[in-house]
Amino acid sequence: MADRTGVPRRKPVPQPQQPLSETWAMDLTQQFRRTLSTKRMNELSTRSNSQRRSNPRAPADYFVDSQQPPPLPPRYGHDASAAAPPMPSRHAPFQPPPHPLVPQSSQQHPMSPPPSYAASLRNLPISPTPPTDSKALRFRSMLLSLSSTPLKWENPGLLDEALAAIPLQRIYDEAQEESDLFTAEAASLGPDKKPAWGYQDCVVRALMKWFKRDFFEWVNNPKCAVCRAPTIAQGMAAPLPDESARGASRVELYQCSSQYCMAYERFPRYNDAFVLLQTKRGRVGEWANCFTMLCRAVGSRTRWVWNSEDHVWTEVYSVHRKRWVHVDSCEGAWDAPMLYTNGWKKNLAYCIAFSADGCADVTRRYVQSASRAAPRIKCPEPVLLHILAEIRALRRKDMDKQEKFRLMAEDMREDEEFRRYIIEGLAFAVSRILPGGKGAGDSVGVNRRQGGDGDAQKITEEAERERRRLARGRGARDEMRDPTRDGEGR
Numbered sequence: 001m002a003d004r005t006g007v008p009r010r011k012p013v014p015q016p017q018q019p020l021s022e023t024w025a026m027d028l029t030q031q032f033r034r035t036l037s038t039k040r041m042n043e044l045s046t047r048s049n050s051q052r053r054s055n056p057r058a059p060a061d062y063f064v065d066s067q068q069p070p071p072l073p074p075r076y077g078h079d080a081s082a083a084a085p086p087m088p089s090r091h092a093p094f095q096p097p098p099h100p101l102v103p104q105s106s107q108q109h110p111m112s113p114p115p116s117y118a119a120s121l122r123n124l125p126i127s128p129t130p131p132t133d134s135k136a137l138r139f140r141s142m143l144l145s146l147s148s149t150p151l152k153w154e155n156p157g158l159l160d161e162a163l164a165a166i167p168l169q170r171i172y173d174e175a176q177e178e179s180d181l182f183t184a185e186a187a188s189l190g191p192d193k194k195p196a197w198g199y200q201d202c203v204v205r206a207l208m209k210w211f212k213r214d215f216f217e218w219v220n221n222p223k224c225a226v227c228r229a230p231t232i233a234q235g236m237a238a239p240l241p242d243e244s245a246r247g248a249s250r251v252e253l254y255q256c257s258s259q260y261c262m263a264y265e266r267f268p269r270y271n272d273a274f275v276l277l278q279t280k281r282g283r284v285g286e287w288a289n290c291f292t293m294l295c296r297a298v299g300s301r302t303r304w305v306w307n308s309e310d311h312v313w314t315e316v317y318s319v320h321r322k323r324w325v326h327v328d329s330c331e332g333a334w335d336a337p338m339l340y341t342n343g344w345k346k347n348l349a350y351c352i353a354f355s356a357d358g359c360a361d362v363t364r365r366y367v368q369s370a371s372r373a374a375p376r377i378k379c380p381e382p383v384l385l386h387i388l389a390e391i392r393a394l395r396r397k398d399m400d401k402q403e404k405f406r407l408m409a410e411d412m413r414e415d416e417e418f419r420r421y422i423i424e425g426l427a428f429a430v431s432r433i434l435p436g437g438k439g440a441g442d443s444v445g446v447n448r449r450q451g452g453d454g455d456a457q458k459i460t461e462e463a464e465r466e467r468r469r470l471a472r473g474r475g476a477r478d479e480m481r482d483p484t485r486d487g488e489g490r
């Protein structure tokens, strides 16, 4: 409890030693580099070089030069590694030549931990490079097309309509209640304590709970509409005219498993969030689509995060915290970016966030341990930078200078946030690798491994509170449920 209320004051790297300084980070890096180099040199002797060419890596990824990182550039690569060695660069001074002492293969082995950590920490600027090969061009088209998803929600009329589907009063009341609680908790800790979350955050939290609990239904195989028996997948079907009209390009076909029924059941995959307000069901795509739109409808700035391992989720901008917050409506998860790598043990390559006013590579928010980083092979990193810059420019082309500047500053703040994660990740790795390190139980590591600001604990507490609240008030609340809902939610 005290832990959660302490959240806003909590430093990303907790108290124990000295404040986080450049020297501290550099020392840590040096230590880490030494350990890693030794380890990698040992590995090298036992590995074949056969995969060398499969994943060309830039030289020097594991060689954090001792020079101080230059001041934060507007954008820097998540992973300078994929830059081909002859890197077209305006930043030649920062580009050390391939290290003579280390065989190329050490940087090229696809199994090695992704060099993003060292590269990003060193903050080597990489120049955006336009895509040229067909693979990179395909990736570009895909990202461009994905990037238009949040634009579909920017329709004030439809957003107003969407509000009508939400029991707004109930959500606002719940948000107010929770916000008061956060305020009281902060006040009890001292006069200068900030509440963990602001009212707008609480609105989204309440919205998410309602969405998951009462509104949207998860569908694997839809139930038979005739007899409610389970159905069996029969493949795809061509969309009917009305399904097409409502934007379904794909329709899954199922057949009732009861031999007395055998009825067919169609499951059109709608990707129009406003249609989903009526169908109220789907899988992760539908959930993220409809929920993110609703967050927009209640006035939040939102991002729709696409992940290359086939997941999507939401990010909401917390004005209170001045940062983007991870929200996964399917999981009922709030500010728990480590959910996928730590919770699901998934390796992730790309997490790209799209909004109506920009886009960003947010992988580092979700992958904070090198061991959970899947290889990023869709295009070289300088090309990804270029594509993302292109999309951002497209989204911001009609904005005035001031607005563009504000967004750019926000992007830079986020980059700093990511850089902190990397430093903390390194600290954790070092603490585990170095002899005499405090190991996995160490407080830095534990907090970091759990995500954002000790999210796992927050979630556990959250879930506990939620369970209690549900147990107390479910019956009563169902009675009073907003009349805009027809009681047919699930």
Ligand SMILES: [Zn+2]
Pocket (backbone or CB within 6 Å): 224, 225, 226, 227, 228, 229, 256, 257, 258, 261, 262, 263
């Ligand atoms: Zn049936």
